[in-house]
Amino acid sequence: MAMDWHPIFQSNITEYAGEDNWQLLFDDSIEENQQGAGWEQYIRRTCARFGCSLCRRIWPSNIVMVIFHMHLDNYTHQGTVKARVYRQKCKRCTEAQMEQPRNMEAHHIDALMENLVKNIRKKCYNEVFEEVYRDPAGVDVENPHEPQHCEGCIAGVCRQVAPQHPGGRGFRGMPRGRGNRRL
Numbered sequence: 001m002a003m004d005w006h007p008i009f010q011s012n013i014t015e016y017a018g019e020d021n022w023q024l025l026f027d028d029s030i031e032e033n034q035q036g037a038g039w040e041q042y043i044r045r046t047c048a049r050f051g052c053s054l055c056r057r058i059w060p061s062n063i064v065m066v067i068f069h070m071h072l073d074n075y076t077h078q079g080t081v082k083a084r085v086y087r088q089k090c091k092r093c094t095e096a097q098m099e100q101p102r103n104m105e106a107h108h109i110d111a112l113m114e115n116l117v118k119n120i121r122k123k124c125y126n127e128v129f130e131e132v133y134r135d136p137a138g139v140d141v142e143n144p145h146e147p148q149h150c151e152g153c154i155a156g157v158c159r160q161v162a163p164q165h166p167g168g169r170g171f172r173g174m175p176r177g178r179g180n181r182r183l
């Protein structure tokens, strides 16, 4: 993936991890609510740009869902975060494949990693503090979210956060054909 989350994750977690060692792994096989015993789950929406490998079209999205599964082994002091970014595909190309985000703005990665570490502190270290998550302004989007072209929608993950996202018009499925209209 073109976006490097690792150094930002490490610089956020180090302060709180004590002698624990954390690693962040991308794993496209993880599924919502299938984290298994001893693992915690955190789901967060972020913003990114996608690109079609067939027609080179680029589209920004403010509904990019990320699932994290986290586990801390208190004996080995090894912490593991598995991350899955739900992919999107081009709506113009009939043969389009699901694409990973091509890039993310630095402040969106910063906020995502900061929020992840807050969640780890709560769930893996049982810290108690008021939950104020960073939610930076999104990117400018030209079209509504396209449920048929979004892995998160297909998996049912996008819906949980739909009311929060900016510019939500048209999210719950506009009649086909009108969805291409510029809003």
Ligand SMILES: [Zn+2]
Pocket: 052, 053, 054, 055, 056, 057, 090, 091, 092, 093, 096
């Ligand atoms: Zn395309």
Ligand SMILES: [Zn+2]
Pocket: 063, 145, 146, 147, 150, 151, 152, 153, 154, 158
């Ligand atoms: Zn979606």
